[in-house]
Amino acid sequence: AAQSYCRKEHTDLVSGLDQFHYINENKTWTEAQQYCREKHTDLATVTNMKDMKRLISVSLGDIKEVWIGLYDQRNVNRAWYWSLPGVEFNKSQNCGIIWKDDSNFLKWGDLSCNDQHNFICYNGEKIVIWFSKNWTGAQSYCRANHTDLISGMKQLQDGEVNKGLNLMTANSRYIFIGLFSDTWRWSDGNSSSFRHWNLHTVILIKENKTWEDALNYCRENHHGLVTITDSDEQRLVQQIAQFASTPFVWTGLHYACTLDLWFWVSDEVVIYKNWNQDGPMDDCDMSGAMETGGKHQWFKKNDPEKFNFICSQHPPGE
Incomplete structure (x- = not known):
């Protein structure tokens, strides 16, 4: 559940943030759509970068996600x-x-x-x-x-x-x-092609799983275990890792015993590195985990160990 933005009536007569009405109530997307249709016009349609920047500029305190009118209509042709x-x-x-x-x-x-x-x-x-x-x-x-x-x-x-x-x-x-x-459509039927996906969505799963179970969970429910290819992505992941309930979180880094190399399960090459230098030697059935405190370095851990983990979620359509 999340808060939402409704589109006000007669938006062709107003501009800027006056087009949108922030609803400070937690609802599912369907509930938010019904509410906006009953009380206003519909969930908000964002048609260009100008609209997007207006919405981003509004300070909503600790609120990080707000429903808009974009939804995935998977039973239709692309x-x-x-x-x-x-x-x-x-x-x-x-x-x-x-x-x-x-x-x-x-x-x-x-x-x-x-x-x-x-x-x-x-x-x-x-x-x-x-x-x-x-x-x-x-x-x-x-x-x-x-x-x-x-x-x-x-x-x-x-x-x-x-x-x-x-x-x-x-x-x-x-x-x-x-x-x-x-296959994405706007709730109010607007044919706008505007999309502004978050390219770096990561999700902390506060469940204790082995590395393999974490990998399967992320692939089934999101995109995959998180990949870290540069310092910006490292900072993004460590920001969310600090909220974990375990001392480490699993990442998508895995050791291929037969090839004697570390690789990301997303097929990215391991170029950027943030290893703890005091870790054990490479061994079969090992994967990379980030410490949730300290310097947020990477540690080599045995796959059967159970930690929280971080999934990546790419923009729909990729």
């Missing part, structure tokens, strides 16, 4: 959208790319959103080329530093864009564009 709201698409891998075929023609396609490719940001009249991120990372970067991923036929048919695409595909076969598909 719909394709442009990342830039307001641009229509006429019309599994789920994220759009442009690529060059053997005849040197540029074509559209779709690949996994988790793949890393070059991408193009749009910034007013400027086209800016950046390199190697997954699709949601590329979208987030473009929105933070420019306007959005390049979206719509008008932008893609621009002469300068075509020059850039031809240049980029000479060295990188696939280029991400702002096209994606998902």
